[in-house]
Every structure is written in C-alpha cells, then in structure tokens.
Amino acid sequence: MTDTDQSNYEKALSAFSENDWETAIENVLSSIHEVDLNAVRIWFRFYPLSLREYILSAEDREAVFQGMALQGDWDLAEQIDTSHRFLYGSRFWPEIKKAVLKRVDEFVAGAADLEEEIFSVAETAAHQLAVDKSLTLGISAVGLMTLRQVGADKFSSTSGEGYKPEGLLKKSPGKIVDARTSEPSRGVLGFLKTVDKEYKVIWDENDKRAEFEIIYDEEIASAAARDQSRDWLEGDKRCIEGVIPVECRSAACGTCWVGVLGGEENLADVEPLERKQMKVFGYGQKEESKPFMRLACQASAEGSVSIVIPPWNGVFGKKVYGNVEKIELEPATTSAAKLRETISDVLDN
Structure with missing residues (x-):
C-alpha cells in the first residue's frame, strides 16, 4: 500500500517509531490489569516494528531472511487474529477490531497522540463489552500496532471471530495471575525438599496440559527437553528436543x-552473557536483573513461572538497530554449526 492509499489514521500512526510505541506502552502500563501487564510488552517484542520495516524495505527478502538466520513465522500479516492469543484481552479481539476500524473511519486528519488513541480504543471496547478498561488496554495497543504494520485493508479482511479461551485463560484475571506462580502439590512431606525442589513451567495458558516440571536451579530449556509427552517436531520444525x-x-x-x-x-538474575546475546539477537531485553524476556537456556528456576514461546527467531540486532559490536560465537553443538556460521556472517556484515 502506498502513502496515497493509506487512510488519514494510518498516516497518523505511521509517524510513530518503535521507540515511540514502547514509550506509550510504558506510560499506560499502570492502567493495564496485571494479567496482561507483561503480555502486552512481550507481544511488542515478538512483533517489532523496526524488523518488519527493515524486511519490507529490502529488495531481496530471501537474502534478508538468510542473513538474519530468520526461522519460523515472523510475519504479523499472517497472524492478525492469532498473534495475541496469550493475552487475556484476546477474548475481546472482535470488539477491539471494530473499535480500531471505527477510529480509521472517523479520524479526519492531522497528528495523533498515541497514548490517547490506545485509551480511546480501549474505552470504546470496554463500554461495549461492559468490562473494566484495564482489561482492554493491552489488547487495544496490540490492535493499533497490528493496524500499523499490516494496513487497514488486511486488518479488516479477517473476521476476528471464533476464539474461545481454553485452559488457564478461561479463569478470571486474578486466578490466572495466582496460578502462574503457584507451586505444584508435593504431598505431606513436600516441605522437606530443598535442593531438588520441583516447580512448574506453564508454556501455553490456553492448554491445560501445557506445563512441565523444573527442578530448582535448572535452566528452562533443559527442563523442557525432558518433557517428551508429544511429538514436538510435528508442531514446529524448530523443536528438535522439546517444546x-x-x-x-x-x-x-x-x-x-x-x-x-x-x-x-x-528466575535467577540475568548474567552478562545472556544480556550481551539478547542484544545481539535483537530481542529487546530490559535492563533489569529479572526482565520479562529471557533465553530459556540461561534462565534457571527458583520457583514456578508461566512463559510464552515466540513462533520465530533470528539475529537482527546489528542490522536493524545498529547497536552490536562484532563478537565471537562458537558452535556449541554440531547440529548448530551451520546456524552459528550464519550468525557469524550476520555480525561481519
């Protein structure tokens, strides 16, 4: 879609950079219910505006995919009605879409205030649904960014209907928040366990079976690999060991x-290696000791957690954000050698 094809509202939203969106999200966080507090920030890391713009501006996209070692489903345009299923507010998606498209139709011209637009969509949907605005704010931000990335034509072309929360997400917001960190039952003598204490990792809140055990001080990736209850490769070709x-x-x-x-x-505090590599990969980890974005092979458990697994991965920190210096990345396994060669090329170019 060219600039002349865009609606006035799309043009207004296109004036905001990825940093502008992140700032707006941070500024409205205090008004978002705890159930979606991390979820909305995670979604914006899973679908970064700068990465999409970089890819779409390339003459040879296949070369870009290879150059970034991009694997999986990165394109938000193919996931308009599904990308946000890990948000509690996803159940309100049909109403959010209507509220967003209403703004597209009624916006005349000029500049927009991003925070005000998020609140406007959230208030419209909350009023229609008769729910508290704190439950629609996060998904409203997602709706507006989805419009920004895919355009009004694609955004309006999908129904948005048909989703019903399952598993943990069927519960009330408060119960979901509590369940995310609740410890599994250990029986009468469970209190005696210390070093080998077991916790749980929930990896899909829409599936009541989607959790695995993790031992104190064990990395999440190692614990996931021990769960062979399903054929993980059948669902995602990247899953060679576990979910x-x-x-x-x-x-x-x-x-x-x-x-x-x-x-x-x-989870244990972020170590310098993880901090550095998250920057290399471009995943936008916050400068905190216990951030909401982690590498599962580095994050060890000190209690129960609930996570969400992105449908793609890549190495784009240097190319997209220009904030990475050359470092050495040695293959850790034979199967990873080819990928690591690609990553090395990414950092060289």
Whole structure:
C-alpha cells in the first residue's frame, strides 16, 4: 500500500517509531490489569516494528531472511487474529477490531497522540463489552500496532471471530495471575525438599496440559527437553528436543528466547552473557536483573513461572538497530554449526 492509499489514521500512526510505541506502552502500563501487564510488552517484542520495516524495505527478502538466520513465522500479516492469543484481552479481539476500524473511519486528519488513541480504543471496547478498561488496554495497543504494520485493508479482511479461551485463560484475571506462580502439590512431606525442589513451567495458558516440571536451579530449556509427552517436531520444525526451540545451550543461537508472563521474579538474575546475546539477537531485553524476556537456556528456576514461546527467531540486532559490536560465537553443538556460521556472517556484515 502506498502513502496515497493509506487512510488519514494510518498516516497518523505511521509517524510513530518503535521507540515511540514502547514509550506509550510504558506510560499506560499502570492502567493495564496485571494479567496482561507483561503480555502486552512481550507481544511488542515478538512483533517489532523496526524488523518488519527493515524486511519490507529490502529488495531481496530471501537474502534478508538468510542473513538474519530468520526461522519460523515472523510475519504479523499472517497472524492478525492469532498473534495475541496469550493475552487475556484476546477474548475481546472482535470488539477491539471494530473499535480500531471505527477510529480509521472517523479520524479526519492531522497528528495523533498515541497514548490517547490506545485509551480511546480501549474505552470504546470496554463500554461495549461492559468490562473494566484495564482489561482492554493491552489488547487495544496490540490492535493499533497490528493496524500499523499490516494496513487497514488486511486488518479488516479477517473476521476476528471464533476464539474461545481454553485452559488457564478461561479463569478470571486474578486466578490466572495466582496460578502462574503457584507451586505444584508435593504431598505431606513436600516441605522437606530443598535442593531438588520441583516447580512448574506453564508454556501455553490456553492448554491445560501445557506445563512441565523444573527442578530448582535448572535452566528452562533443559527442563523442557525432558518433557517428551508429544511429538514436538510435528508442531514446529524448530523443536528438535522439546517444546522450546533450541540449537545450543550456550546462548549462542537465539532460538530459545521466551517471554515471561508471570514469575520473572522466580528466575535467577540475568548474567552478562545472556544480556550481551539478547542484544545481539535483537530481542529487546530490559535492563533489569529479572526482565520479562529471557533465553530459556540461561534462565534457571527458583520457583514456578508461566512463559510464552515466540513462533520465530533470528539475529537482527546489528542490522536493524545498529547497536552490536562484532563478537565471537562458537558452535556449541554440531547440529548448530551451520546456524552459528550464519550468525557469524550476520555480525561481519
């Protein structure tokens, strides 16, 4: 779609950079219910505006995909009605879409205030649904960014209908928040366990079976690999060991990044290696000791957590954000060698 094809509202939203969106999200966080507090920030890391613009501006996209070692489903345009299923507010998506398209139709011209637009969509949907605005704010921000990335024509072309929350997400917001960090039952003598204490990792809140056990001080990726209850490769060709894609265990490939919906305080502090590599990969980890974006091969458990696994991975920090210096990335496994060669090329170019 060219600039002349865009609606006035799309033109107004296109004036905002990825940093502008992140600032707006941070400024409205205090008004978002805890159930979606991390979820909305994770979604914006999973679908970064700068990455999409970089890819779409390339003459040879296949070369870009190879150059970024991009694997999986990165394109938001193919996931308009599904990308946000890990948000509690996803159940309100049909109303959010209507509220967003209403703004497209009624916006005349001129500049827009991004925070005000998020609140406007959230208030319209909340009024129609008769729910508290704190539950529609996060998904409203997602709706507006989806419009920004895919355009009004694509945004309006999907129905938005048909989703019903399952598993943990069927519960009330408060119960969901509590369940994310609740410890599994250990029986009468469970209180005696210390070093080998077991916790749980929920990896899909829409599936009541989607959790695995993790031992105190064990990395999330290692615990995931022990769960062989399903054929993981059948669902995602990146999942060669368990439900979490992994090519190494040394923070060298970037395949195992995850978002932490709840329980980030129950993971060990970020070490310098993970911090550096998250910057290399471009995943936008916050400068905090216990951020909501982690590498599963580096994050060890000190309690129960709930995570969400992105449908893609890549190495784009240097190319897209220009904030990475050349470093050495040695293959951790034979199977990861080819990917690591690609990553090395990414950092060289």
